[in-house]
Amino acid sequence: MxxxxxxxxxxxxxxxxVSVEVAGRKxxxxxxxxxYFGLRDACPHMGGLLSEGVVIGLVEANKPGCYNYSRxxxxxxxxxxxxxxxxxxxxxxxDPKRWKTHSYDIEVGDGKEMHAETVDVSTEGDYxxxxx
Amino acid sequence: MTVETIGQASATKPANQKLAIADCDIHPSxxxxxxxxxxxxxxxxxxxxxxxxxxxxxxxQAGPAYPKxxxxxxxxxxxxxxxxxxxxxxxxxxxxxxxxxxxQLGVLNPLKSGQGLQNPDFAAAYCKAINDWQIAEWTSKEAxxxxxxxxxxxxxxxxxxxxxxxxxxxNFIQAFMLxxxxxxxxxxxxxxxxxxxxxxxxxxxxxxxxxxxxxxTGGGWPSYYTEDMVxxxxxxxxxxxxxxxxxxxxxxxxxxxxxxxxxxxxAPSLSWRLDRIWAQNRQExxxxxxxxxxxxxxxxxYTTQPFExxxxxxxxxxxxxxxxxxxxxxxxxxxxxxxxxPTRIPLPRATDEQKEGFFLGNARxxxxx
Amino acid sequence: xxxxxxxxxxxxxxxxxxxxxxxxxxLDDHWRDMVIQRGVHxxxxxxxxxxxxxxxxPDWKPEVxxxxxxxxxLRKEALDGFGTKFAICNCLYGVQLLYTEDMxxxxxxxxxxxxxxxxxxxxxxxxxxxxVSPQNPDYAAAEIDRMAVDKRFVxxxxxxxxxxxxxxxxxxxxxxxxxxNGLPVGIHAGSAYRHxxxxxxxxxxxxxxxxxxxxxxxxTLTSLITExxxxxxxxxxxxxxxxxxxxxxxxxxRLGKFWRGLRMETPWVDRHPLEIAKDHVxxxxxxxxxxxxxxxxEKLIEHFDSDEMLLFSSDYPxxxxxxxxxxxxxxxxxxxxxxxxxxxxxxxPRLKEAVT
Numbered sequence: 001m002x003x004x005x006x007x008x009x010x011x012x013x014x015x016x017x018v019s020v021e022v023a024g025r026k027x028x029x030x031x032x033x034x035x036y037f038g039l040r041d042a043c044p045h046m047g048g049l050l051s052e053g054v055v056i057g058l059v060e061a062n063k064p065g066c067y068n069y070s071r072x073x074x075x076x077x078x079x080x081x082x083x084x085x086x087x088x089x090x091x092x093x094x095d096p097k098r099w100k101t102h103s104y105d106i107e108v109g110d111g112k113e114m115h116a117e118t119v120d121v122s123t124e125g126d127y128x129x130x131x132x
Numbered sequence: 133m134t135v136e137t138i139g140q141a142s143a144t145k146p147a148n149q150k151l152a153i154a155d156c157d158i159h160p161s162x163x164x165x166x167x168x169x170x171x172x173x174x175x176x177x178x179x180x181x182x183x184x185x186x187x188x189x190x191x192x193q194a195g196p197a198y199p200k201x202x203x204x205x206x207x208x209x210x211x212x213x214x215x216x217x218x219x220x221x222x223x224x225x226x227x228x229x230x231x232x233x234x235x236q237l238g239v240l241n242p243l244k245s246g247q248g249l250q251n252p253d254f255a256a257a258y259c260k261a262i263n264d265w266q267i268a269e270w271t272s273k274e275a276x277x278x279x280x281x282x283x284x285x286x287x288x289x290x291x292x293x294x295x296x297x298x299x300x301x302x303n304f305i306q307a308f309m310l311x312x313x314x315x316x317x318x319x320x321x322x323x324x325x326x327x328x329x330x331x332x333x334x335x336x337x338x339x340x341x342x343x344x345x346x347x348x349t350g351g352g353w354p355s356y357y358t359e360d361m362v363x364x365x366x367x368x369x370x371x372x373x374x375x376x377x378x379x380x381x382x383x384x385x386x387x388x389x390x391x392x393x394x395x396x397x398x399a400p401s402l403s404w405r406l407d408r409i410w411a412q413n414r415q416e417x418x419x420x421x422x423x424x425x426x427x428x429x430x431x432x433x434y435t436t437q438p439f440e441x442x443x444x445x446x447x448x449x450x451x452x453x454x455x456x457x458x459x460x461x462x463x464x465x466x467x468x469x470x471x472x473x474p475t476r477i478p479l480p481r482a483t484d485e486q487k488e489g490f491f492l493g494n495a496r497x498x499x500x501x
Numbered sequence: 502x503x504x505x506x507x508x509x510x511x512x513x514x515x516x517x518x519x520x521x522x523x524x525x526x527x528l529d530d531h532w533r534d535m536v537i538q539r540g541v542h543x544x545x546x547x548x549x550x551x552x553x554x555x556x557x558x559p560d561w562k563p564e565v566x567x568x569x570x571x572x573x574x575l576r577k578e579a580l581d582g583f584g585t586k587f588a589i590c591n592c593l594y595g596v597q598l599l600y601t602e603d604m605x606x607x608x609x610x611x612x613x614x615x616x617x618x619x620x621x622x623x624x625x626x627x628x629x630x631x632x633v634s635p636q637n638p639d640y641a642a643a644e645i646d647r648m649a650v651d652k653r654f655v656x657x658x659x660x661x662x663x664x665x666x667x668x669x670x671x672x673x674x675x676x677x678x679x680x681x682n683g684l685p686v687g688i689h690a691g692s693a694y695r696h697x698x699x700x701x702x703x704x705x706x707x708x709x710x711x712x713x714x715x716x717x718x719x720x721t722l723t724s725l726i727t728e729x730x731x732x733x734x735x736x737x738x739x740x741x742x743x744x745x746x747x748x749x750x751x752x753x754x755r756l757g758k759f760w761r762g763l764r765m766e767t768p769w770v771d772r773h774p775l776e777i778a779k780d781h782v783x784x785x786x787x788x789x790x791x792x793x794x795x796x797x798x799e800k801l802i803e804h805f806d807s808d809e810m811l812l813f814s815s816d817y818p819x820x821x822x823x824x825x826x827x828x829x830x831x832x833x834x835x836x837x838x839x840x841x842x843x844x845x846x847x848x849x850p851r852l853k854e855a856v857t
Contacts, residue, residue: 064729079208082762349720370699397751405790
């Protein structure tokens with residue numbers, strides 16, 4: 001599995017997301033309270049850019065009329081048809097087995113021995129790194 | 133470790149340039165009513181707008197009682213670069229939609245156009261202003277776009293006047309109503325509309341939504357926006373039943389009806405149902421000379437957005453064949469959230485000719501352009 | 502068109518209350534007095550005008566009185582006629598249409614006692630649905646509990662159009678009582694006429710009212726699923742009676758499409774509506790809105806992706822076909838057997854008990 005520098009840490013403060021193209025792949029990277037998640041930046045339905053979706057929490061019900069809200073900020077809704085995807089897994093909420101988008105491992109590192117053309121890689125500071 | 137190129141993903145996804153399309157449902161909005169619509173409203177109606185707003189047969193001043201799934205029911209990516217309202221900026225619409233999808237004909241269907249207002253005189257004045265605005269801000273500036281004559285449809289007489297005013301004006305290619313009328317659409321109060329459309333050779337498009345004042349199901353008001361949205365299909369079925377069983381197509385044999393954004397897969401079973409009921413109730417319906425399915429096949433077109441998505445495309449192929457490929461019109465509903473991407477809809481297997489007709493040719497021959 | 506196989510189970514036929522007088526012995530003293538004192542008229546719904554073609558097949562129509570009011574004829578024409586093993590009586594006397602819930606409750610009780618005495622006691626092949634007054638769901642639940650003691654009552658009966666869409670929680674005492682007693686809920690065409698039968702106002706022609714019934718079944722099914730009736734009552738089955746069935750697949754595609762994008766609005770809907778319907782919803786076959794060609798009907802049936810949803814019904818004495826030709830062309834022999842026998846037994850636990 002190769003590692004690819006995707007962005008500088010300061011470019012994705014908590015609560016934001018960016019869309020980057022890494023080795024020909026479009027990746028949406030989300031920062032949820034300092035934790036990073038990477039999804040292929042295309043809804044498997046019609047290709048809406050997930051990086052332009054709004055993040056909400058997970059709404060579940062153990063019975064009608066009940067709205068259990070958890071994991072605030074960890075679900076992204078496609079900006080087009082509103083399909084919900086779990087940032088941790090890329091799986092859709094309505095049918096996780098059949099409908100999902102690819103999920104990428106993300107890490108933060110100093111990017112030593114890596115460089116990228118459009119991010120100015122210096123020896124100081126940390127980078128958001130996508131693995132695939 | 134590998135060397136990578138990093139760049140921002142483009143805001144608009146690349147589209148298949150070869151596919152030329154007619155988009156039979158695009159929704160333009162004014163950036164500001166005061167700036168863009170007031171120039172076409174008399175002082176009286178400007179004052180009325182400022183004082184009372186636009187009172188519909190529904191509870192809230194600001195919007196529907198079933199809140200939408202997204203703000204303004206819009207795609208999240210359809211706001212302009214300076215935050216312009218979705219569908220309000222021609223330049224952005226060109227870049228974001230018309231160019232990348234190779235839209236050769238775009239049909240403008242303005243909503244919030246004064247249709248169905250409680251006050252019929254205000255409805256007529258506002259619809260007329262919206263129609264003037266379509267010319268000034270859209271069709272005169274962009275040849276690919278064509279307007280719809282918005283009708284104050286609850287008043288058949290005033291609607292006919294508006295159609296007559298626009299007859300022969302090539303800025304417009306259809307007359308425009310909303311599905312949820314206050315009485316079934318074949319009712320005689322709407323007949324002046326059909327006469328005027330036939331005389332002006334304008335197809336009549338009927339779009340989902342509207343507030344007729346009665347519950348959106350025959351069994352009362354449902355709870356959820358989901359039900360409201362799915363319910364447009366049932367409203368459309370009642371509309372078609374009424375148009376056929378009132379004998380509208382017998383009386384106006386050249387009338388063309390387009391059902392917009394209300395589904396299409398229901399049409400075959402409705403036509404079978406109406407044929408059965410017609411055959412059994414001929415005594416009540418002497419004015420309906422032929423089986424309803426024949427009127428439906430000859431007079432009704434359907435836009436396909438939001439596209440049906442059965443698990444098997446073969447099932448949808450049956451539906452396309454039952455309706456007839458030549459009666460289905462592609463539409464995106466831009467800039468709304470339930471947008472259909474022409475390159476991504478699960479279109480059934482089709483011949484090149486069927487495909488060309490579906491995406492462009494059917495609309496061209498229907499509108500005669 | 503094929504005949505149903507001998508031993509079929511007829512899931513929808515209609516014994517008629519000959520007149521309100523027939524119910525007098527079954528009403529409480531007070532309500533019996535009221536019927537007489539106030540001159541209460543017949544409670545026949547405008548859903549089936551007496552002489553409209555649908556209401557009675559000509560050869561099933563008596564010279565005097567209503568089609569379906571005579572047990573001897575029903576026995577000969579429907580039960581012997583089709584060779585049915587069991588037939589479920591769905592009495593359409595319009596008690597659901599009354600505005601006074603106390604009166605409706607009284608009439609519902611009377612109709613059920615009348616059915617038990619005048620029909621079920623006299624003909625062992627007959628079963629019946631429990632007529633309830635949805636005007637007050639608690640009364641309706643009490644009536645279900647009262648009648649369910651009698652195992653010949655196999656279902657609860659409602660009309661598809663009431664004050665509110667039937668999935669609303671207001672009606673849940675009815676579904677709770679049905680589930681508790683192991684009874685499916687039958688939802689029949691018809692309306693309490695609290696609202697126009699179409700979502701776009703009152704129609705001009707009776708034919709439009711007829712046509713609108715299938716739209717009402719669509720919105721009702723939407724309501725039952727989105728409100729979570731089947732999540733709350735996982736054992737509950739709903740039988741759509743005289744609904745037509747051709748509309749079902751296309752409707753569920755559309756509901757499913759919107760659910761995918763709006764799931765957060767009704768998070769208890771945890772799978773595709775088509776899957777929910779396959780588990781919980783059944784439909785009777787008469788009247789059917791079939792495509793003109795049998796091979797198109799075969800295609801339509803494939804769209805259901807299930808051979809367990811359709812149930813045989815004669816809809817006696819309503820007029821939809823001639824002779825015994827109650828099964829549409831284009832349904833395979835194997836599916837006919839499912840529709841006429843296996844599916845009804847799987848739907849109605851009390852029928853299954855009766856044959857085993």
